Amino acid sequence: MKQSTHSLEITTSGQGLYEFTSTVVQWVSRQQIHTGLLTVFCRHTSASLLIQENADPTVRTDIKAYFDRIAPENFPYHHDSEGPDDMPAHLKTALTQVQLSIPLMEGRLALGTWQGIYLFEHRVRPHRREIVLHLIGE
């Protein structure tokens, strides 16, 4: 049994879903692990992770618009020190997740045909987001 870890950075330019499935798949394939468990961890509280459809891009448009509706900027939050997108960003992170684990079987991640791995950026201004990967297996 062995382990590998890796840190990667995703540069964002505004709110929305940024796919990084291929980065993850490529890193995993270099670890020479046949069966195992991959964990993806987002080190932030105003950006999160989502596994979602990687085909029709309007799914992402609708997802972004939906979270804007259910966690609106136009509300008298107590915490607003970093602007109107600050507190909605924390709420959207709470409603999604900062960690995903995906089994690795026969040398391939168990992602379904339509599943892509996305960083969900909730802040308007550009950010550098740190993602940690951990793989255990053999």
Add this chain to the structure above:
Amino acid sequence: MKQSTHSLEITTSGQGLYEFTSTVVQWVSRQQIHTGLLTVFCRHTSASLLIQENADPTVRTDIKAYFDRIAPENFPYHHDSEGPDDMPAHLKTALTQVQLSIPLMEGRLALGTWQGIYLFEHRVRPHRREIVLHLIGE
């Protein structure tokens, strides 16, 4: 330290929560692992996983009705190619999760007394849903 993986299929006939705790518990018990970590992964973007109360069935009725209210069909989504339940299914999946990990201690999953493992089907028509199990431990 050893690992096991398993794929299982859950046949759904409409929206709602389908419990499969006993299937998982039985598979885990056959792996002869005393201490470890079980991961349950759902290979879809329109069905998800939930750990919820396994006692009073009205909890599931209320959960289903609640997600129908907060992710309604009656909305002008951009993505509607597969019908009015298509985009709400993606939203409900984003609001819940496609992966759960549960520690195994003294040969038993660490599920609480009232916790059951459910597939949350978000599509109206019948589907076959693929679930992957991964167990690591010894």
Add this chain to the structure above:
Amino acid sequence: MKQSTHSLEITTSGQGLYEFTSTVVQWVSRQQIHTGLLTVFCRHTSASLLIQENADPTVRTDIKAYFDRIAPENFPYHHDSEGPDDMPAHLKTALTQVQLSIPLMEGRLALGTWQGIYLFEHRVRPHRREIVLHLIGE
């Protein structure tokens, strides 16, 4: 490769976010594992886990108020046997999560600077909540 497990109890006195990052960090540091994966599991269906900002406490005030708004007590739920906070507690648990996994790198959890680990208590009356920790690595 080795594993450790641990059970801990968090006593709650009403709804809100209870940080227990330091308890987790201290337990992890005693396991003498340099690289690995920590899993935190909450054994309940009316309390959940959240990684959120550990700096400005008004973030937690806003998070609690937000979940009270989107899963209100004032609704004709079918399941209300334990009082008006009963069903909203299940819904808030479904919207967040009962499990978190965090990679361990160079002897430290990969938590970001502003990330704290919280128990999110959704019931009004005092409760004792059981949390299970599982660490695998070497």
